[in-house]
Amino acid sequence: MYILINGKGLSPYGICMALAVLTAMGLSIYRGKKNDIMMEDVLVVDAMSFGFALAGAKILYVAISYSWTDLWNLIKKGDFSFIGKGGFVFLGGLLFGLVGAWLGAKLTKRTLFYYESALLAVIPIVHSIGRVGCLLSGCCYGRPYDGFGAVYYYTEVNGERYVGQGVFPIQVVEIVCNLILATLLIFYTKKAREKFAVLRLYLVGYSFVRFVLEFFRGDEHRGRFGLFYTSQWISMGMIGVVLLIWSYSSYCKKAKKA
Amino acid sequence: MGIGALVLGLVGLIVVLFPFLPTTLGIILGIIGIVLGALGRKDPKGKGLATAGLVLGIIAVVFGVLWLIACNMAASTISSIF
DSSP states (O other): OOEEETTEEEOHHHHHHHHHHHHHHHHHHHHHHHTTOOHHHHHHHHHHHHHHHHHHHHHHHHHHHSOHHHHHHHHHHTOOGGGTSSOOOHHHHHHHHHHHHHHHHHHTTOOHHHHHHHHTTHHHHHHHHHHHHHHHHTTTOOOBOOSTTOEEBOSOSSTTOOBTSEEOOHHHHHHHHHHHHHHHHHHHHHHOOSTTHHHHHHHHHHHHHHHHHHHHHOOGGGOEETTEEHHHHHHHHHHHHHHHHHHHHHHHHHHHHO | OHHHHHHHHHHHHHHHHSTTSOHHHHHHHHHHHHHHHHHHTTSSTTHHHHHHHHHHHHHHHHHHHIIIIIIHHHHHHHHHHO
């Protein structure tokens, strides 16, 4: 589905991404005000995390979609059109975005924890808006499926499109899961006493959701190592790292008390 | 910082709107414009310029994202349909 303006097509994916950028800014400024954080500081962190997230999401997409040989040949020819083509991988955006947020916090002479309460719940909401774009564009796929809620695409978006065949509404399911996660984060932010507890909840929660949903995505294009898809390995890695850091910091706290 | 924000925000917007220049560069300049604009607003002397740079940076980023993703995706798909 495209909006045609003067014969040029405007993809809903890009429109939703642009909407997501504006919503992220608006929501984070609003939540920042509720937590007595200056609008200017929020914007610095927003801009830095967005820039890094965009780069990270594209880097991971390119790394998964192109072989090193093909990529190197394109770069040698001076053909950088691959940057503008194709999609993005959210997990790459999330990891790089956190680095960007940390740098943004440094620029405002604060810690990342200072912004945790304001900004974290915004991420799954904005992610949902992006997934609406995915649903309308047909990317992020879905396994062949003719049951309740099946989505049917009648034009080919890329080589892997099941034209005219029902696919699992993976984007809709992920939107619902993200909104539930956002609600949990908003409520948990008020109750959390420990540093980065909210971030921990988000990373583990989203990684778990992503791990399960990958079984229904049918994303053969993105590659599989052994039993699991690339995104499932990244999700398991994220859960492992978060739990490891949490265990270590709990151990250090108990050791200090003793 | 205010002047830097204004210049980068403006250049970023021009780069994004001009079809023969790389949109990615416009987005990067817009992001730097937002950062400098937001930090510059804390200084009362350069607040006006910093605000202008901030707004231009935001417009550059939003248009850049719209153009980079929306039109490139559409171009490759429409060419495959026709």
